[in-house]
Every structure is written in C-alpha cells, then in structure tokens.
Amino acid sequence: MRDPDKLALRSEAYADFLSGVNSPAVQTEYEVLHLMRQCTAQFGFSHFMIARVPFGEQQRFTERLVLSSWPAELVRDYDTATVFHISVLIERLRHTKLPLFGETKALLNAQGAAARDSIDVLFAGQAMRSTFAVMLHTTHGEAFAVLLCGPRGEPDRAETADLYLTLLQLFETLERTFEAGVSARDKLSARELECLRWAAAGKSSDEIAIILGISGYTVSSYFKTAARKLGSVNRMQAIARAMRMKLI
CATH class of the missing domain: 3.30.450.80 (Transcription factor LuxR-like, autoinducer-binding domain)
Structure with a gap:
C-alpha cells in the first residue's frame, strides 16, 4: 500500500x-x-x-x-x-x-x-x-x-x-x-517560406535578396509578415518556430 x-x-x-x-x-x-x-x-x-x-x-x-x-x-x-x-x-x-x-x-x-x-x-x-x-x-x-x-x-x-x-x-x-503547423503553412506565402529557409541556412538578408532576385527591403518585409503570422517577436524566433513546426 x-x-x-x-x-x-x-x-x-x-x-x-x-x-x-x-x-x-x-x-x-x-x-x-x-x-x-x-x-x-x-x-x-x-x-x-x-x-x-x-x-x-x-x-x-x-x-x-x-x-x-x-x-x-x-x-x-x-x-x-x-x-x-x-x-x-x-x-x-x-x-x-x-x-x-x-x-x-x-x-x-x-x-x-x-x-x-x-x-x-x-x-x-x-x-x-x-x-x-x-x-x-x-x-x-x-x-x-x-x-x-x-x-x-x-x-x-x-x-x-x-x-x-x-x-x-x-x-x-x-x-x-501539428494542426497549428498546417495552419501556419497555409498562412505563410511561398516567398515568406523561402526567406525563412534561406535564413535558417545561414544567409543574410542581402544574400537572400540576391538569391531571390528581390530587394533587401522586400526581404525584410517578408520576415516581418512571417514573424507576425507565426506569433514571433523577431526573425530568429520566427525561424525557430517554423523549424519546430516543420515548415522549413
């Protein structure tokens, strides 16, 4: 007992x-x-x-x-x-x-x-x-x-x-x-996901801009909207959250 x-x-x-x-x-x-x-x-x-x-x-x-x-x-x-x-x-x-x-x-x-x-x-x-x-x-x-x-x-x-x-x-x-990850994937645009993937690979905003053929300002804009959609306060937190959700 x-x-x-x-x-x-x-x-x-x-x-x-x-x-x-x-x-x-x-x-x-x-x-x-x-x-x-x-x-x-x-x-x-x-x-x-x-x-x-x-x-x-x-x-x-x-x-x-x-x-x-x-x-x-x-x-x-x-x-x-x-x-x-x-x-x-x-x-x-x-x-x-x-x-x-x-x-x-x-x-x-x-x-x-x-x-x-x-x-x-x-x-x-x-x-x-x-x-x-x-x-x-x-x-x-x-x-x-x-x-x-x-x-x-x-x-x-x-x-x-x-x-x-x-x-x-x-x-x-x-x-x-799992469901949140699917929902977030639906919300994130293809460009936002691309920026997150390249950032997770260690690329800077300038390098991502060259790779994607867009301006550095546009890259920063994508990071801001991606962070907002993922409920993150900054780029690094957005990348970490996207990785945990298996979005990238």
Whole structure:
C-alpha cells in the first residue's frame, strides 16, 4: 500500500501539472517538449520518446521520431541498427490497447532470431532500464508510440491510470501543434517560406535578396509578415518556430 502522505503530495503535484498540460497557451512542439520532460520526471522516469508507428517495409527510426529526450548518440546508434520497425515493442503495441511495461532492451530489440546483441548493449545502463509504453492515435487515425524509460519499477494500477491519462492529454496537446503547423503553412506565402529557409541556412538578408532576385527591403518585409503570422517577436524566433513546426 502506498504511503498516504506521499500519495497526497503526488496527487497535488499531479493536479498542478495537469492544469499546465490543458492550458490553451501551449501551442508549439518546444512547449510540449518541456511538458514531456516534466511528466517524465513527475512519474520517476528519466527519458521519453514519441514516434510514429512504422508500417510496411523497413523505415528508419529517425524518420519516425517526433519528440525525444534520448541522447543524440543513442538516437543515431538505434537508427543505425534498423530494428525499430521489427521490434518487440511495435509488434506488441499493434496487438493491444493497454499500456506495456518491460525491460527496455527487450522491448526495443528485434523479435526472435533477428534480435541483436548490439541493442542489449545500447540499453544496458540503469538510466533506461525499464520502459512504459502506449500507442495513441490522432483524430485522423495515425498511430504513435509514446515511451517513458527509466530506472523504476512497474507502476501500480492507479499510477498507470494517471500516467495513461497524462500522456493522452499531452498527446492531444502535441496534435494541436501539428494542426497549428498546417495552419501556419497555409498562412505563410511561398516567398515568406523561402526567406525563412534561406535564413535558417545561414544567409543574410542581402544574400537572400540576391538569391531571390528581390530587394533587401522586400526581404525584410517578408520576415516581418512571417514573424507576425507565426506569433514571433523577431526573425530568429520566427525561424525557430517554423523549424519546430516543420515548415522549413
């Protein structure tokens, strides 16, 4: 049985956290990333990952990855192993609507004879020893795998319910950012997107003007209107927001 005092404190923190998750002010992937980090810590995990569930033939892990706090080197090495689409995790998620909990290296390895020792090595450390995973769907039916990894034991029934609800609400918030990205793409003109892409590539306004065959004044005008449409205060914030929304 759980300690009532600890449970009360956790419930209070959980309620505060949920109020932040439900805030309409959360509109970007960066803000969802911050909330996912909070959720991960709130429930005693150390890392999280959200990825589109692969379908059909082999698909690279990095092509499916949406949000993650995994170390960059781990993402690269797991992508190189090319096992995500044939992993135990994906196979099990396809056959259940319930959350999964298990040893990370077993869930993220390939099934049966295709299993690879290198995956066991990647997830051998205590920091990502266990994984809690659920499959969630967008309103259009696209499937996503949501994982929390860490050195903790399996959550009990009550905590599993809290965790599932929290991840569901976070995922709904993330889906809003997808829709915001589509809306912003519709609002931004082709020239505004071109200017943002070249600026993200490190080009100055004068260089962009030469590339596009327009005046520097016009380039600046495009940046101002793009920033306004993206709800940004300056060019750099507009570029960062456009990148997070996958517009450029």
